[in-house]
Amino acid sequence: MPEIKTLTVLGTGVLGSQIAYQAAFHGFAVTAYDIDDEALEKARARFAHLAGIYRAQKVAGAEEGQAEAALANLRLTADLGSAVANADLVIEAVPELLELKRDLYRKIAELAPAKTIFATNSSTLLPSDLKDFTGRPDRFLAIHYANNIWVQNIAEVMGTAATDPAVFDAVVGFARNSGLEPIEIKKEKAGYVLNSLLVPLLNAAAGLLLQGIASPETIDKTWRIATGAPSGPFQIYDVVGLGTAYNIAASSPDAGSQAFAKYLKDNYLDKGKLGVSTGEGFYTY
């Protein structure tokens, strides 16, 4: 089974920086790549912010200096060749644009050594959409993280039919060694497991609201009491972000989704209300 000791994360946005920090926190030597110095400055600020969160939320180990040690395990670079030169695993977390991702895989297929495993964190694309551009379909798969991974600590691991089972197992082991619960997905599935479950629930809640059946507060209360869950669907929408919810709804041809996209735009997006991140969405924070 391939051994994974060094990680490179391509893209240092919200998820990319969490992926890199989480692995560094658990002792991996991590290289974080982004396109220029400005992006790297932002990444540095994100990492410092994450160290504060891990300490404040008392993530196991954070109080024994691991939060700071993680920062020492992180190397930042805007040189793609140097970023991937020594990586056992490269996790790609760049924007969800097919051509952008394909171009990146074409480049690193040349730059990375043959041993390097590539993994995409894409939420909306399947690894099959990308595998032919990696130069190593047997060493390519998806590893999908949830936001706020220090709490929602799952990593969904999903290969294509071409992925070597030993590579799959190695990435499952990496997830476990970086403090995450690996979710082993046996076949390719759009939405992985989590979004395959969550999206139908959120759609159903949106339908109840648009049809005038009940208010977000009533719908959320019903869900919390009846299932014991800490949050109802509209609380989840506010965490996911109404901009993201809008993008997903607007991209679906379904009439109900289109109606919900318009509802979100008119009542929330156009008023700058994007959920928890802006302090107001379905609820005020």
Place this chain on the structure above:
Amino acid sequence: MPEIKTLTVLGTGVLGSQIAYQAAFHGFAVTAYDIDDEALEKARARFAHLAGIYRAQKVAGAEEGQAEAALANLRLTADLGSAVANADLVIEAVPELLELKRDLYRKIAELAPAKTIFATNSSTLLPSDLKDFTGRPDRFLAIHYANNIWVQNIAEVMGTAATDPAVFDAVVGFARNSGLEPIEIKKEKAGYVLNSLLVPLLNAAAGLLLQGIASPETIDKTWRIATGAPSGPFQIYDVVGLGTAYNIAASSPDAGSQAFAKYLKDNYLDKGKLGVSTGEGFYTY
């Protein structure tokens, strides 16, 4: 607003007995009706069992003698005329058979005084399917309870277009006074709020299993970690009961539902595995 002090529950099955006991526990004078002495004997045993559960689970008030006082507030009868003669509210919780329910409403329309409010606990029928048989469409609506109402203490209240708003408010007040959180549903909707949310989630989980994407354990773990909920969809299936899940799936024309019905029958029902109630379902208890 009509005042609700006396309650009659028609049908003393799992839900009917919980509805009656919960109201009696909160001080209402409750009449429980069932068709014959044998059914009433079973009801008496159910009520005694519920008293034990309320004490064991320390439902607020149970340790101050309310669990026993509830039993004193319960009157049992197999005489329908006597059962409804003095009721402010009648809650119907008989089996989910349209003709059975219609016949019952035709009878109590004659037997009950004009003041009596009728409410159905039907999960699968709409109150509109029944209102024309009540002799009082303005005093008729649905009140839908979740199983184990001492924990999942919601009551979904849903009228038809003909329901008097004052009657709706009175039933909401009754729900609150019987220790439940009223869920006010503004328009008729099959599945109310809870099942409108829960069924799409459960269907999605069934789809992932049948397509071979992931195991029940993996799917449940994903849901628990990512949403903080205490139970994943297959744990919920086991609580709902695989017989009920089978009935719902088998009655849907959808190909996925039909496949799931067959899967449940072959792997669970035919082996006597019905979930928590038989000690084994997707999990062993």
